Amino acid sequence: MTGRIGLDRLSLNQATVKHLGLAEAVTLCARHDIPAIGLWRDRVAETGLATAAAAVRTAGLRVSSLCRGGFFTSGGAAGWRGALADNRSALAEAAELGTDTLVLVCGGLPPGRRDLGLARRMVADAIGELVPEAQRLGVRLGIEALHPMFCADRCVISSLGEAVDLALRFPADAVGVVVDTYHVWWDARLAGEIARARGRIVGFQVCDWVLPLPADTVLGRGHLGDGVIDFGPVTAAVSAAGYDGFVEVEIFNAGVWDAPPDRTAATVRERFATVFGGA
Amino acid sequence: MTGRIGLDRLSLNQATVKHLGLAEAVTLCARHDIPAIGLWRDRVAETGLATAAAAVRTAGLRVSSLCRGGFFTSGGAAGWRGALADNRSALAEAAELGTDTLVLVCGGLPPGRRDLGLARRMVADAIGELVPEAQRLGVRLGIEALHPMFCADRCVISSLGEAVDLALRFPADAVGVVVDTYHVWWDARLAGEIARARGRIVGFQVCDWVLPLPADTVLGRGHLGDGVIDFGPVTAAVSAAGYDGFVEVEIFNAGVWDAPPDRTAATVRERFATVFGGA
Numbered sequence: 001m002t003g004r005i006g007l008d009r010l011s012l013n014q015a016t017v018k019h020l021g022l023a024e025a026v027t028l029c030a031r032h033d034i035p036a037i038g039l040w041r042d043r044v045a046e047t048g049l050a051t052a053a054a055a056v057r058t059a060g061l062r063v064s065s066l067c068r069g070g071f072f073t074s075g076g077a078a079g080w081r082g083a084l085a086d087n088r089s090a091l092a093e094a095a096e097l098g099t100d101t102l103v104l105v106c107g108g109l110p111p112g113r114r115d116l117g118l119a120r121r122m123v124a125d126a127i128g129e130l131v132p133e134a135q136r137l138g139v140r141l142g143i144e145a146l147h148p149m150f151c152a153d154r155c156v157i158s159s160l161g162e163a164v165d166l167a168l169r170f171p172a173d174a175v176g177v178v179v180d181t182y183h184v185w186w187d188a189r190l191a192g193e194i195a196r197a198r199g200r201i202v203g204f205q206v207c208d209w210v211l212p213l214p215a216d217t218v219l220g221r222g223h224l225g226d227g228v229i230d231f232g233p234v235t236a237a238v239s240a241a242g243y244d245g246f247v248e249v250e251i252f253n254a255g256v257w258d259a260p261p262d263r264t265a266a267t268v269r270e271r272f273a274t275v276f277g278g279a
Numbered sequence: 280m281t282g283r284i285g286l287d288r289l290s291l292n293q294a295t296v297k298h299l300g301l302a303e304a305v306t307l308c309a310r311h312d313i314p315a316i317g318l319w320r321d322r323v324a325e326t327g328l329a330t331a332a333a334a335v336r337t338a339g340l341r342v343s344s345l346c347r348g349g350f351f352t353s354g355g356a357a358g359w360r361g362a363l364a365d366n367r368s369a370l371a372e373a374a375e376l377g378t379d380t381l382v383l384v385c386g387g388l389p390p391g392r393r394d395l396g397l398a399r400r401m402v403a404d405a406i407g408e409l410v411p412e413a414q415r416l417g418v419r420l421g422i423e424a425l426h427p428m429f430c431a432d433r434c435v436i437s438s439l440g441e442a443v444d445l446a447l448r449f450p451a452d453a454v455g456v457v458v459d460t461y462h463v464w465w466d467a468r469l470a471g472e473i474a475r476a477r478g479r480i481v482g483f484q485v486c487d488w489v490l491p492l493p494a495d496t497v498l499g500r501g502h503l504g505d506g507v508i509d510f511g512p513v514t515a516a517v518s519a520a521g522y523d524g525f526v527e528v529e530i531f532n533a534g535v536w537d538a539p540p541d542r543t544a545a546t547v548r549e550r551f552a553t554v555f556g557g558a
Contacts, residue, residue: 147427
């Protein structure tokens with residue numbers, strides 16, 4: 001591994017403790033000396049934007065990202081303008097919450113369509129439309145490549161290389177990529193694509209790939225070390241590409257969600273220290 | 280679509296009618312005027328190699344491929360030599376059955392390991408060892424990229440580009456790639472990778488990606504037209520790259536397996552004619 005990553009760069013993505021409201025997740029981080037949190041819009045909305053922003057500030061927490069914008073294709077052509085409006089709201093929320101990264105899950109095939117090229121054009125066009133607002137607010141759109149098994153129904157951006165190709169079409173202060181180990185670990189060209197993303201990596205999310213996949217493949221993620229991902233090479237590549245921001249632990253897993261949140265937070269910290277050598 | 284593909288190029292992969300023995304699958308093809316079959320080693324072994332070879336010859340069927348060799352990593356370093364021996368047997372079986380293509384499912388991570396680079400070197404080294412035997416027998420090793428969701432446990436070759444990179448390290452009369460729509464349809468760089476595979480495409484397998492994925496993700500395949508794959512562009516690319524061999528319909532789906540085989544064969548023919556315009 002190229003260098004260690006200390007616990008001062010740990011962020012707990014709120015999805016890892018899905019059953020907690022925002023205030024509870026914030027106090028959990030404070031209690032476990034986790035310096036940053038990745039927030040989710042539904043929990044922010046439930047709390048109220050101003051209240052949520054005040055809660056993280058009061059706790060002295062940094063907000064590593066807001067999840068999530070995107071879904072540009074899900075409503076088809078008719079819903080595209082509405083998706084833009086929703087993403088403009090998300091950008092404003094990110095700014096208010098004090099994070100400079102809005103994570104994008106770009107959307108799958110439009111309903112009833114098989115045209116991947118069309119879907120990808122809808123995504124690119126939407127990002128282009130959002131650039132001025134992103135620049136004005138100082139929030140970057142983080143294109144996240146999702147695992148190819150989600151291509152049809154969640155995100156047509158299926159590899160980091162594709163995400164980088166897309167990001168490079170737009171200004172670096174407005175559009176970047178989010179590297180999530182769960183989605184990209186399998187890629188034989190990963191190191192090269194991460195290097196190509198230099199200056200564009202706006203988020204680094206980690207969790208493990210656990211076998212067997214559960215019936216709901218969205219939930220097949222695990223604590224660092226519980227699966228097959230070799231975090232060393234990908235982390236070294238991300239660091240070598242100049243990324244020095246927070247590392248978000250984001251785990252979608254029904255068992256983790258049902259565990260006591262304090263145990264989850266403790267495990268997240270402990271595994272992070274072990275895997276990234278930053279005790 | 281670039282050109283139509285006639286029913287004279289249809290092959291039924293035996294896995295589509297998984298519950299049939301070899302003799303039954305052969306007579307099913309003959310009954311439905313399907314000119315070729317993709318055979319599986321377990322069914323060949325059950326029948327006996329000589330008997331199986333005689334059955335397809337007598338029926339006037341062509342054998343488009345033998346499935347499957349590979350699994351070079353599954354036994355770890357200790358099992359690697361044994362895997363080579365098994366693959367030499369598979370090459371000999373392919374020759375005896377009258378097909379020039381052995382489909383490779385290369386294997387996932389070695390047991391207890393997280394090192395994708397090691398796994399990929401084990402695959403490459405194994406293929407290199409098998410080249411002389413493949414050339415002697417006139418059977419090509421067809422590297423099949425499996426969907427990235429199978430990277431950990433079935434095949435560390437996860438994209439067509441990676442398969443092409445690997446194949447190009449060896450002589451064209453010994454090593455090629457198999458394009459399977461189910462595994463590669465999501466890839467934004469697919470057309471370019473298929474073009475790069477010119478002269479190396481030794482098999483083209485088709486089935487559809489059906490949502491939602493079933494609990495066992497191996498079985499999430501469907502008849503052409505039942506899912507989201509746009510077969511036009513990939514077929515055009517494969518044809519433009521010079522491939523003019525059989526097109527195998529290979530469907531892993533518990534519902535299809537439980538259907539009456541004659542209905543399955545009729546559906547396969549009908550969908551093939553519709554999708555490939557070759558009525």
